Amino acid sequence: DATLRSLAALQPPYAPREIHVLADAAPEPLPGLPQLRHVAATTLAAQAQAINALTATGSCSWLLCVEAGDVFTPAGLASTLLTVIDAPDLRAICTDELMRDDEGNLSALLRPDFNLDLLLSMPAGMARHWLFRREAFLDVGGFDPAFADAAEFNLLLRLIDAGGIEGFGHVHEPLLITPPQQIASKPSEQQSILCHLRHRGYEEARIEPTLPGCYRIHYGHRATPGVSIIIPTKNQFRLLLRCIDTLIEKTAYKNYEVLIVDNGSTEEDACTWLDGLEAMGNPQLRVIRYPQPFNYSAMNNLAAQHARGEYLVLLNNDTAILREDWLDAMLNHAQRPEVGAVGAKLLYPDGKIQHAGVVLGLRGPAEHPFIGESPDAPGYMYRLQVDQDYSAVTGACLMVRKSLYEEVGGLDEEVFKVSYNDVDLCLKIRTAGYLVVWTPHAVLLHEGSVSQAREDKAVMEKKALRFLGEQDAFYDKWLPVAAHDPAYNDNLTLSGPAFQVETNPPVAWNPLTWRPLPxxxxxxxxxxxxxxxxxxxxxxxxxxxxxxxxxxxxxxxxxxxxxxxxxxxxxxxxxxxxxxxxxxxxxxxxxxxxxxxxxxxxxxxxxxxxxxxxxxxxxxxxxxxxxxxxxxxxxxxxxxxxxxxxxxxxxxxxxxxxLPLHWWADVKGERQTGRKPRVGWSGAAGHRGDLELIADVVEALSDEVEWVFFGMCPDKLKPFVHEIVQPVAIGDYPGRLASLNLDLAIAPLEDNTFNQCKSNLRLLEYGACGFPVVCSDVRPYQCDLPVTRVKPRFKEWTEAIRMHVNDLDAAAKAGDALREAIHRDWMLDEQYARFWLSQWMPD
Known part of the structure; x- marks a missing residue:
């Protein structure tokens, strides 16, 4: 019922053309849903067959399957339909979702764009509630009844088999509100993955369930290619020795060489050890000298030229191997032809997460998500525990095919000498058409920025300038990509901790691919x-x-x-x-x-x-x-x-x-509410000089009127003021000003350069409340508003005030006339808002 009611609330053109309920019994007819049809289908297999038949004979262009109880969001459906209208090349589209628990609390499932490895690793999070283009659905035979409890996942894999990973769209807007998902491993999912892998040529692949609903794929590569591990270093002998010792002792995969790139070490222990290593002439453990100023990119590029392996591993010297299968885990993905780079899970010495992928645009050009979290935490959508595609991974431990490294130009040693070279490399690899995979199954320790703590202030300031320059260079090259990381979601924050919903976006959310307004x-x-x-x-x-x-x-x-x-x-x-x-x-x-x-x-x-x-x-x-x-x-x-x-x-x-309409259109003060005429002024600390113009006037008339000051009141005037009103928040100001119930308002203004440039805003505010006004005869107030203007002389001020307070009926009429003029000519109505916008926009 909830599902159908949410559909009944939709108006054309967003209402679906056909609605088919697959169940034992027909639902009660609902007004507004003449397109509702019932199809008797009791089992999942029967439902899959029925959907295939309905799609084959129906006239709709797109197909979406939902469960009873799922509720459509109007904005989500509108955004989705606007996307499909303008997407002739898409075969299937996923959206985001909201989940409501039994207590009514909502949580968000904000997916990345199509992510092959996340789809395979965690089907439950990525393979439900897709919209399928009818032609694409029918071309691959529709749902397979043999995989009915994983029908969408199985279909997606067959679409990939038929046409690759292109043609899958994503709308960054929740389409449905669903009950919490029950995640469990399914034999049908595992069998679907195996069929898909067999189609791709991985005859010896096997699936390892790791967590409920999560799978690790072992691709079963037979080859054991050579790997060249490149380690840049300078001094820091203790760290380097730990890195090399753990590498040799804890690496099960043996077909590798190590290339240590020394950037001019000067400390005795490091120099002695490196010289001795070089003298040994061990072909598996070589030292390459780079005596120029530190340039991380150039050091790695130099070593890559000397590398003999088919694959390169860029490895920082402050890392240590924790699990002996780390190299196997990286090669498991690196040997796939569609994969260009592979990153690892890196932990701080305290065991917390240091690296689990890189999110573009996060708190700058790019940043690590999940920093400081437990390595056993699931992460958002289990993303700390499963293989997935990212836009980039850190160069602290990065594997790449040597030929591809050379094809994309390696690390950029001119523009990104120290920072963002790894992210730039990954984006070049993705631009070349390859995936960048992060795996949680290759686990290393990484200290992170160890050397910087010992450097003096001048060096750190120079580094900061260099870092800002490389940030700007990254934006110059990759800003459009960084703004919409396909491995992230536009509804997730860029300014706070990663994978949290952005609850305070700096600009309004626009899920549309086009702009209806400036x-x-x-x-x-x-x-x-x-x-x-x-x-x-x-x-x-x-x-x-x-x-x-x-x-x-x-x-x-x-x-x-x-x-x-x-x-x-x-x-x-x-x-x-x-x-x-x-x-x-x-x-x-x-x-x-x-x-x-x-x-x-x-x-x-x-x-x-x-x-x-x-x-x-x-x-x-x-x-x-x-x-x-x-x-x-x-x-x-x-x-x-x-x-x-x-x-x-x-x-x-x-x-x-x-004047803004919602503030000032309906405010109006009352008249003659005091024992004596109420005469008032409103202003703040910046208007002290203006008040001094009439200080003697305030004193002279204190027995004739009730002076009311709103905001500031100088100490020397307080004995003569009947009422002092404290400042309020600006949104409350119009109503509070009107509530002063003034019979007359005054607006003194010094005649100086600053004030000659001011506006008549104070007259507008007084007039909107219906207060008649006596003001200084200065340029800002020399407009066409019906107010009384006076020169900065005691006699003129007192005579003008007495003229009004001695005839309050005439004063009230003057206030009404002023209010009418302001409502006619000085409100921020649609016409003036349109003019203001025209001055903000290019001609």
């Missing part, structure tokens, strides 16, 4: 007034009116996050420090989208009496000029600000502040 990413400099009025609320209006996908960030996105977002435009608010410019330059280097700078105040001349004076960089004009060279457009809030910034950028646009 995409903007905007960086808000704060979450206070400027951030909200200039970035957060305009972006929200663009989203609410369906104009754009506009995401707001409060930190710079990493290159990988920016690549994932791939915005049409990037808006950067208030960029004024050298650190911000460095980040801007990185963004500009890796993302070619349209870039907009945004500014709300003339920061080079903050008033001396402002609390913000002295907090900004002294050379702010210089840094702002640098920042503006990195953007395509400069958007400011007022014409005055645009004039002051003239010459700073060739394309300056003015977008004036407007």
């Amino acid at each position: 995409v903007a990413v905007a960086f808000a400099a704060d979450q206070a007034g400027c951030g909200h009025y200039r970035i957060i609320q305009p972006a929200a209006a663009m989203r609410d009116f369906g104009l754009a996908t506009a995401d707001v960030c409060h930190r710079y996105l990493s290159p990988v996050e920016m690549e994932r977002a791939s915005p049409d435009t990037l808006v950067l608010q208030r960029q004024m420090t050298e650190d911000q410019i460095k980040l801007q330059k990185r963004v500009a280097r890796f993302n070619k989208c349209f870039k907009v700078a945004e500014l709300d105040d003339y920061l080079p001349q903050v008033p001396r009496k402002s609390a913000h004076h002295g907090t900004l960089p002294k050379d702010i004009l210089k840094t702002m000029r640098k920042s503006l060279t990195l953007v395509d457009r400069f958007v400011v809030s007022t014409q005055g600000l645009a004039e002051m910034m003239q010459g700073m950028h060739p394309d300056i646009r003015v977008v004036e502040n407007h």
Whole structure:
């Protein structure tokens, strides 16, 4: 019933054309499901035969099998259907899933893209709820009734047999909510694997169940090819000796040679040992000298030229062999023709995980998942315990066919001398059409970064610069790949621990392969007034009116996050420090989208009496000029600000502040609620100089009105103020301002360069509450709003205030007129949101 109800809720074009229920008894008819049909089928084999017959005679293009009780998610089905419409080359598509336990708790099964070795190792996690293209399904004979309890898995393997591993898609969106999966080993799965392996020519292959539902495949290779193990080293005699001793003592596979690449060791014990080893002339244990500056890539490439083996193993000197079958386990995969590189499970000395594959884009260009976890832990989807394909594995222990190593150019000794050379190598191998396999059955110890702890600060700083350079080089070459690692899932975090669901994505999730709306990413400099009025609320209006996908960030996105977002435009608010410019330059280097700078105040001349004076960089004009060279457009809030910034950028646009509808449309204060007329002011620490303009006015009128100050109140004015209202969160500000129930609001403003560039925002806020306003007669307030403007003279201020409070009915009408003008011309409605978006987007 739950399954059918979830289907009944779907509207065309997302509703399925045919629904067939295979069961003993027919389900109760449901309104909205005229396409529902019942097929009597009691056994799994009978159901497989029935599905084959229905598919052969039906008219649908795609087939999906679900169990009773599985619930469709509307977003998942919509995303899946939009994918299949535009996927003529796909033969089958998998999706993600949610699982609900008996207590209603949900967990996510977020799969990687098609992963041959994970499919074979753990069918339960990878081989259910696939959509099959009808033609592909029928071409291989449909479901095999003999494998009915593993029908989808068996079918997938036959599709691979027929057409290789191409044509399998993945939608990164949960399609179904299912009960928790009961994972168990099945003879039908093992037999399906054996049939598949026989088809691929592995006549002596055998299957070893390791955990429930998990299998280790022994491919049964007969050949025993030579292996050249390359170990770069410098000094660190204790580590090197342990590596060599355990290698010789604990390696069961004997057809190997060891090539030690010495990078100019200077410590006596290491030099003596290496010299003695070299003098022995042992062809299985050779020393190669590399006296140049440390270059991990060049050292390995040099050794590869001297290697005699058919396969190479890149091995760090701070490793140690733990299990004697490690080389056999790696050769088990390396000898497969479709495999290009193989990585191992590496453990820290305390036994915790150091390496179990590499995830692209994780906390940088690439990072190890599962660091610090127990080696016996299952890992996400049992991925710590089963063979699988990754995009990359670490070069601390990596096996590769020598001919392929040479074909792809080995390690890049020019660009990646120390870091990311292993990841680059693996990606070159994948680009050449080969798989990169990680196996948990080759287990070694790896210290990791042992030498760095002993180096001085200057050396470490130089290394840090080199590391950043190699990071940037990696992004230059592989950023599109790193943003969507096929061995990971786009719903999993890139910023936190690997294989955890991203619960706070920096930008909105878009599972579609196309874009129905423009995409903007905007960086808000704060979450206070400027951030909200200039970035957060305009972006929200663009989203609410369906104009754009506009995401707001409060930190710079990493290159990988920016690549994932791939915005049409990037808006950067208030960029004024050298650190911000460095980040801007990185963004500009890796993302070619349209870039907009945004500014709300003339920061080079903050008033001396402002609390913000002295907090900004002294050379702010210089840094702002640098920042503006990195953007395509400069958007400011007022014409005055645009004039002051003239010459700073060739394309300056003015977008004036407007009030967000959901904050200001429905607020309105009450009138005449005090014993005396209530006259108020709202402001913060930055407005101290403005208040000093009217300090004597406040004192002089304190017996005639109830002064109400919202936010800041200088100590010298407190004796004359009737009510002081504490600041509130900005989302509560409109309602709290209206609740002051002012009969008159005042807006004093010093006449200085900074204020001449400001906007009329305070008038808009007062007016939205229905408060009449007396304000300074300065440029920001010299607009067409019906307010009373006065010069900075005591007499003008007192006369204007008394004029209003002595005729409260007239004051109320003035407030209504101001509110009407603001609602008509100054709200952030759809029309203005559309204009704002046009100024963020390229022409």
